[in-house]
Amino acid sequence: CGFQLRGAQPLPFDSLYVGADLTTPFGAALRQQIAAGADTRVVADAGEADARLEILRNNRSRDILSLTGAGRVREYQLTQTVVFRVIDRGGNELLPPSSVTVRREYNFDDDQIIAREQEEALLIRDMEEDIVQQMLRRMAAIRS
Amino acid sequence: PDLIRSPAPRLVPQTPAVEPSVERVVDVPVEVRPSSVLPAVEPRQGAATASPVGGATVTDTAGQVAAPRSQSAEAAGVGDDPVTMSETAPAPRSPVAASPLERGATQVSALRIVGVRAVELVAEGEAELVRDSRVLTADRVIYNELTDEATADGNVRLSQEDDWLIGDWARLIVHEWVGELDRPRYVFSRQSQARPGVAPRTIVGTGGADVVYFEGENRYRMVNATWTTCEPEDPDWFIRAADLELDYDREVGVARGATLVFKDTPILWWPRMSFPLAEQRQSGFLVPTIGVSNKTGFDLAVPYYWNIAPNYDATITPRLMGRRGLQLGGEYRYLSQNYSGEIRGEWLPKDRVTGESRSLGAIQHDHRITRRLRASLDYNWVSDDDYFEDLSSRIAVASRVNLLRQGRMSYQGDWWSVQGLLEGYQTLDGFGPYRRLPQLLLSAYRADLPAGLAFGFSGEYVDFKHKDSAFAEGRRTHLRPQLSLPIRTAGYFLTPRVSLNHTRYDLGRSLVGGRDSITRTVPVFSIDSGMFFERDSAFLGQSYRQTLEPRLFYVRVPYREQRDLPIFDSGRFDFGFAQLFSENRYVGVDRIGDANELTVAVTTRFIEQSSGAERLRATLAQKYYFDEQRVTLNELGKPAVEDARVRRRTDVLAAVSGRVTQAVSVDSLWRYDPFDGETQRFNFALRYNPEVGRVLNVGYRYARELLDGREGLKDVDFSAQWPLGNRWYGVGRITRSIKENRVTEAVAGVEYLSTCGCWTFRTAAHRFATNPDRVTNALFFQLELTGLGGIGPSPVNLLTRSVPGYGKINEPMSDRYFGTD
Numbered sequence: 026c027g028f029q030l031r032g033a034q035p036l037p038f039d040s041l042y043v044g045a046d047l048t049t050p051f052g053a054a055l056r057q058q059i060a061a062g063a064d065t066r067v068v069a070d071a072g073e074a075d076a077r078l079e080i081l082r083n084n085r086s087r088d089i090l091s092l093t094g095a096g097r098v099r100e101y102q103l104t105q106t107v108v109f110r111v112i113d114r115g116g117n118e119l120l121p122p123s124s125v126t127v128r129r130e131y132n133f134d135d136d137q138i139i140a141r142e143q144e145e146a147l148l149i150r151d152m153e154e155d156i157v158q159q160m161l162r163r164m165a166a167i168r169s
Numbered sequence: 170p171d172l173i174r175s176p177a178p179r180l181v182p183q184t185p186a187v188e189p190s191v192e193r194v195v196d197v198p199v200e201v202r203p204s205s206v207l208p209a210v211e212p213r214q215g216a217a218t219a220s221p222v223g224g225a226t227v228t229d230t231a232g233q234v235a236a237p238r239s240q241s242a243e244a245a246g247v248g249d250d251p252v253t254m255s256e257t258a259p260a261p262r263s264p265v266a267a268s269p270l271e272r273g274a275t276q277v278s279a280l281r282i283v284g285v286r287a288v289e290l291v292a293e294g295e296a297e298l299v300r301d302s303r304v305l306t307a308d309r310v311i312y313n314e315l316t317d318e319a320t321a322d323g324n325v326r327l328s329q330e331d332d333w334l335i336g337d338w339a340r341l342i343v344h345e346w347v348g349e350l351d352r353p354r355y356v357f358s359r360q361s362q363a364r365p366g367v368a369p370r371t372i373v374g375t376g377g378a379d380v381v382y383f384e385g386e387n388r389y390r391m392v393n394a395t396w397t398t399c400e401p402e403d404p405d406w407f408i409r410a411a412d413l414e415l416d417y418d419r420e421v422g423v424a425r426g427a428t429l430v431f432k433d434t435p436i437l438w439w440p441r442m443s444f445p446l447a448e449q450r451q452s453g454f455l456v457p458t459i460g461v462s463n464k465t466g467f468d469l470a471v472p473y474y475w476n477i478a479p480n481y482d483a484t485i486t487p488r489l490m491g492r493r494g495l496q497l498g499g500e501y502r503y504l505s506q507n508y509s510g511e512i513r514g515e516w517l518p519k520d521r522v523t524g525e526s527r528s529l530g531a532i533q534h535d536h537r538i539t540r541r542l543r544a545s546l547d548y549n550w551v552s553d554d555d556y557f558e559d560l561s562s563r564i565a566v567a568s569r570v571n572l573l574r575q576g577r578m579s580y581q582g583d584w585w586s587v588q589g590l591l592e593g594y595q596t597l598d599g600f601g602p603y604r605r606l607p608q609l610l611l612s613a614y615r616a617d618l619p620a621g622l623a624f625g626f627s628g629e630y631v632d633f634k635h636k637d638s639a640f641a642e643g644r645r646t647h648l649r650p651q652l653s654l655p656i657r658t659a660g661y662f663l664t665p666r667v668s669l670n671h672t673r674y675d676l677g678r679s680l681v682g683g684r685d686s687i688t689r690t691v692p693v694f695s696i697d698s699g700m701f702f703e704r705d706s707a708f709l710g711q712s713y714r715q716t717l718e719p720r721l722f723y724v725r726v727p728y729r730e731q732r733d734l735p736i737f738d739s740g741r742f743d744f745g746f747a748q749l750f751s752e753n754r755y756v757g758v759d760r761i762g763d764a765n766e767l768t769v770a771v772t773t774r775f776i777e778q779s780s781g782a783e784r785l786r787a788t789l790a791q792k793y794y795f796d797e798q799r800v801t802l803n804e805l806g807k808p809a810v811e812d813a814r815v816r817r818r819t820d821v822l823a824a825v826s827g828r829v830t831q832a833v834s835v836d837s838l839w840r841y842d843p844f845d846g847e848t849q850r851f852n853f854a855l856r857y858n859p860e861v862g863r864v865l866n867v868g869y870r871y872a873r874e875l876l877d878g879r880e881g882l883k884d885v886d887f888s889a890q891w892p893l894g895n896r897w898y899g900v901g902r903i904t905r906s907i908k909e910n911r912v913t914e915a916v917a918g919v920e921y922l923s924t925c926g927c928w929t930f931r932t933a934a935h936r937f938a939t940n941p942d943r944v945t946n947a948l949f950f951q952l953e954l955t956g957l958g959g960i961g962p963s964p965v966n967l968l969t970r971s972v973p974g975y976g977k978i979n980e981p982m983s984d985r986y987f988g989t990d
Binding site: 026027028029030031032033034048057061088089090091092093094095096097098099100123128129130131132134135136137138139140141143144147148151159162163164165166167 | 570581658660703747777782783836884904941943
């Protein structure tokens, strides 16, 4: 039915500076995925890079999705939005500010707060991986 | 005296011919240029010389003067061709664009100019004085070269870049921008500071006064003045002040004896009020928030914002609650390179309902000691269990049950990290969670071992405490080394992984009939694999890359008896996609579920060719069990909370989410039990959002049963924001629990955006359950005056949360700036 095994999806620049805190799981995942993906080198010095990835915004919020009749939280929704852009050496935008939003939801129970926090942490990791994948696809679509 | 007169009219050269002169000591010429047809009759005098180009006459005086930018007068009179001008007169009044004057050069033009060299120029009839971006026009302008002082009479208009003032009479030292203007009307424009993610806006302040004093380039002081961001003619609201100071260096307005007039009605009075001129942070009283709720009665809060320094601020909020009395709240925030935090407090000396003093305290602090070493503190406290329910009208707060008290320190190495935690809670309802005093964590990951191997380790030591003696207490040590061999290409991935879970419990207070010291060792093997296929496809006229991603995930965990282990921090993972691909069906390590199971899933995505943006994603998954379940969350000596699964195959899980068209998005999840032919869970959300201010959401949530046997749910919700016409918008949400036959939450409100866009009115009523038979009803009002800055806990927060896709009607650009998702 026309499907073919995906080929390499190189990013249209040889080296990239990743403007995210690499000591955070998100920054580390971003760097790792870019470095693992193709021929693009991730460089530590912004001045050496052909292009710079800038994270303009990275917000995560937790909202009440539903309440029990007793007014306790029954479900939470996690929403994370990352707004980013890619600029070249001259500061020209290769990719204008673009946003990726992902959501996850989970059941909550105040009596199991520690367990639910661990679940939340797992979901956050899952969301961030999802965001990184979507960011990579956006960057791969840049026409050089 | 030396008189300078304009010569016979000639054509005005586009580039003013200002001839350099040896006599000029300061390179700031004044050029005089009559702009119209009247022939000057007096003969030219003084040191004027005729320009060969356009007949411009330049007169030099030996300039002098302290201020280098302003003095030294050269007067040149240039007339226009009478024929040309008689047809096109009057000449355009803004020569700034047309004549690129030298920086600092002054040009005076008028129908007739009479001057006393180096002393005074009198320009009459459509007189105009231009220097850099400053332009003064009037019926008559007298300009003194020595003092750089201009006096203007009749139809005075003064402008500087985008700012301008008009009035009857003015006296102004042009360079210093010091002087006064009688009976001014003014328009000052400034851009709000660009913040990441927010488009800068132009804030236009306008008004009038008896007199305005110019106090330097960006400062004005006015007597009996008004200020508004509305249209200058007949503004809907304005601030009227006996004394008004506008300081565009600090971007602050200060009004003394100020009245806020809305629709010709004075609504508020302040002895001294300061307000932001360009929407930036500013000390002063914020606009009060007004509400009514059944818990507090009439509720008025008047926050005072104190902008102490760029990196710290405070808000002090006296709050009057009709039923309960006067509360004082305070919040202090600070931010530095390496740390940030917030301290909050609330104090109600005597609650008129309970007769007691009630209070709240909270501290949050994050500290980056080095780049790798961080510490944080989060401590929350309230005086009594009903505090939030009684005193807060906000659902996110009213529903709080466990208040965190936590100190944390972590160190991040290159491939390893450690963390220490002390954590407890103040519990307002229920038996409360365990305290972790302390928890120590060590984790490590190395992906660069020989043969492509990756090594991971996590270790945890926790001392669990519980205030209720019915709960077991004790120390738990958990060590988990793991080894994996990830193979990844663009087309497929394969990750086999082995790990060992070794856990030791030393119980101080054990389960009934249980032992005090227990060890458990469980090996885990898993293999995760997937492939990525792609093809080009078209859908609704757009070209997409469609992916097909099959994934297989196998887990093998041998059975170990775990019934005698207490449940400290574990629970069942909510059944969803994340759970399908996790090695343990429980969160927390008190139970490692036995498994011999395979998850089969396939995902397809539609990715926009041009941008790489994911538009739609659909997934179908199912899990096959090859053995029966033996490990459960049940504890020795306690009632069972989980029934072991008997079936070999789980439910089918299907999900579709994405933005189907520009306006329509869906998010749905369906969990179906093919064995019994039952739907276990079904969530469906549909959003129609054609533009900002128009959104419709329909949602349905069904769960047969929730975690750990808790009762299921069946909720419908509907929410919308929609124009009602005539600049009115309706907003609302209703969530109904069909199972409990009860509305758990309802919001209804209206918004009005004024024609001029300079104010917005919002009101919203909010009703939510706080208890099986109690509700909180609250009513909020907000009048947002554009440009007066961000205003307190308004209904906007409530509406943003309850109506997904809600757009602030007075900020139509806010969502579009980054609107490419």
